[in-house]
Amino acid sequence: MGDGKDYEKDFDTIVVGGGIMGVCIARDLAESGYQVAIVERESSLGGVWIHNDYPDLRLQGVGAAWRCLSLSPAFHHNRDRTSPYCPLARETLTYIQSMADHPNITTFTNTLYKGLDTGAKNDEKKHIAKLCYSNPEMQKNSTTSGKSWVVPARTVILAVGYDTHRSGKPWLPIERTAVTNGAEILHSAELSGAAKLSKKEGTTYIVGGQKAAIEVLKSIEPTEKVVWALRGHSTFIKRECIDEALTDDAPMPWIVSRTLLRLAPTLTYLGKFQAAESLIMTLGMGVRVGEPRLIPNVPSFHGGYVRKEDVDHARKFQQSIITNVTINSRGAVVLESSSGNDNAVEVGPNDRVIFCTGQRTGQSPNDFMDMVVDHSSDGLFVALPYSSQACSSALYTTKLVLDYLEDNTNKYYSSGDFKSSLMKLAAHVSQFPCGNNDWAKVMVMLSGMGLQLPDKILPSLRGDLAMSHHWTSPRFYGKNLDARETLKELAKPDYGGVYTVATVGVLTLSISLARKRFLLRFKK
Numbered sequence: 001m002g003d004g005k006d007y008e009k010d011f012d013t014i015v016v017g018g019g020i021m022g023v024c025i026a027r028d029l030a031e032s033g034y035q036v037a038i039v040e041r042e043s044s045l046g047g048v049w050i051h052n053d054y055p056d057l058r059l060q061g062v063g064a065a066w067r068c069l070s071l072s073p074a075f076h077h078n079r080d081r082t083s084p085y086c087p088l089a090r091e092t093l094t095y096i097q098s099m100a101d102h103p104n105i106t107t108f109t110n111t112l113y114k115g116l117d118t119g120a121k122n123d124e125k126k127h128i129a130k131l132c133y134s135n136p137e138m139q140k141n142s143t144t145s146g147k148s149w150v151v152p153a154r155t156v157i158l159a160v161g162y163d164t165h166r167s168g169k170p171w172l173p174i175e176r177t178a179v180t181n182g183a184e185i186l187h188s189a190e191l192s193g194a195a196k197l198s199k200k201e202g203t204t205y206i207v208g209g210q211k212a213a214i215e216v217l218k219s220i221e222p223t224e225k226v227v228w229a230l231r232g233h234s235t236f237i238k239r240e241c242i243d244e245a246l247t248d249d250a251p252m253p254w255i256v257s258r259t260l261l262r263l264a265p266t267l268t269y270l271g272k273f274q275a276a277e278s279l280i281m282t283l284g285m286g287v288r289v290g291e292p293r294l295i296p297n298v299p300s301f302h303g304g305y306v307r308k309e310d311v312d313h314a315r316k317f318q319q320s321i322i323t324n325v326t327i328n329s330r331g332a333v334v335l336e337s338s339s340g341n342d343n344a345v346e347v348g349p350n351d352r353v354i355f356c357t358g359q360r361t362g363q364s365p366n367d368f369m370d371m372v373v374d375h376s377s378d379g380l381f382v383a384l385p386y387s388s389q390a391c392s393s394a395l396y397t398t399k400l401v402l403d404y405l406e407d408n409t410n411k412y413y414s415s416g417d418f419k420s421s422l423m424k425l426a427a428h429v430s431q432f433p434c435g436n437n438d439w440a441k442v443m444v445m446l447s448g449m450g451l452q453l454p455d456k457i458l459p460s461l462r463g464d465l466a467m468s469h470h471w472t473s474p475r476f477y478g479k480n481l482d483a484r485e486t487l488k489e490l491a492k493p494d495y496g497g498v499y500t501v502a503t504v505g506v507l508t509l510s511i512s513l514a515r516k517r518f519l520l521r522f523k524k
Contacts, residue, residue: 019047
């Protein structure tokens with residue numbers, strides 16, 4: 001752990017952010033022989049997994065791909081590699097912290113990254129990072145000159161969140177302190193996975209259409225005293241489809257991956273949200289909750305994986321379609337109804353509201369993209385969502401950093417082409433018309449990242465890296481791998497021309513089916 005003094009030791013890399021992406025990158029670089037510093041503002045590593053442990057919280061993605069390369073997680077050991085096991089939150093948190101346990105990694109917790117000291121004298125290939133304590137008491141008691149210190153490194157990676165709406169601190173749509181009528185106000189992150197919800201004399205309102213709401217409802221038996229309040233409808237990918245695609249006998253699972261990675265995100269990138277959703281439903285890969293309510297330029301797809309049986313359980317609860325959450329003059333939460341003020345619900349003093357409303361970083365998508373562009377040259381990097389999962393996304397940043405440190409043949413980053421691609425994406429995101437709905441811009445941004453950048457970093461890797469057959473192969477699953485050599489292997493062609501022909505065929509068929517069934521897109 002850092003001690004608040006200027007470091008004469010030179011690091012090869014400083015990773016700002018101790019969540020799953022940052023620690024995956026740090027571990028693989030450290031195991032490749034580089035000296036790495038992790039800077040984390042919290043008192044321990046873990047990112048969003050520190051703040052969330054609601055009942056039955058598990059990884060929503062592909063468990064086999066939820067890892068760095070150089071350290072296999074314990075939840076892979078003594079388990080069938082074809083098992084669709086998804087680790088619990090506490091298993092993920094344990095794994096994150098075990099990755100950081102490496103002799104080449106120095107961890108600075110309770111520490112803020114204040115930017116680069118551009119005026120400091122240093123080797124032209126070195127960056128000087130300014131750090132200070134995030135804990136007020138530690139900052140107050142610090143004897144360090146100016147209450148901050150500097151750390152030199154050849155590269156600096158900002159791993160500050162997967163995106164603006166699925167990273168950061170738990171977010172509430174209201175000011176909790178303004179609720180004065182006695183109602184209990186909670187966020188799903190405040191629920192313990194090891195405990196059951198206490199019984200309430202009044203009504204419990206589960207607010208939100210995200211995956212967290214479905215998982216919280218999964219831990220409750222349907223009664224008339226539990227109401228699920230959500231806006232319109234939400235669409236998710238069926239977890240069963242993902243599990244089937246990853247089995248050994250699945251018929252070319254990479255076709256499914258490529259279809260989702262190319263066609264649905266292309267429609268999303270162009271703002272054709274309803275068409276993308278229709279495609280997912282037409283292919284039998286999607287499941288909906290709530291009631292259809294079309295809002296122009298607003299996607300209903302939340303990007304998560306859920307099991308149909310869990311959705312079926314959630315549908316047993318009384319549902320209330322709302323348009324907004326406010327606080328009235330009596331200090332009570334009001335769930336405003338889509339059918340008018342007469343049907344609005346005022347939460348009483350004996351009631352409870354559990355907001356399943358995710359996290360926020362406090363940054364807008366436009367600000368996030370501006371930061372990305374400014375920090376993507378000359379040894380500065382941002383860990384970006386290149387894939388549908390954080391760990392597989394981390395590998396792309398690891399590859400970029402290794403190419404830069406080792407002056408490898410892939411010059412996408414060092415030539416400036418990488419930054420140019422990001423500038424074009426940032427311009428597209430900033431000009432997208434979405435009113436006040438930042439989620440639309442987030443979806444456009446994520447789609448653009450996955451479509452335009454990964455093939456330039458790992459040029460021959462096909463489909464979403466999280467869906468690659470490599471993860472469940474005997475050579476990968478449960479094994480500690482050489483990050484440098486494995487990334488070279490992942491860049492090799494998988495299917496060549498046959499792959500391209502098959503992909504075009506599947507996409508053409510998908511478009512045809514989607515057109516025929518477009519009018520039925522809201523059929524459950």
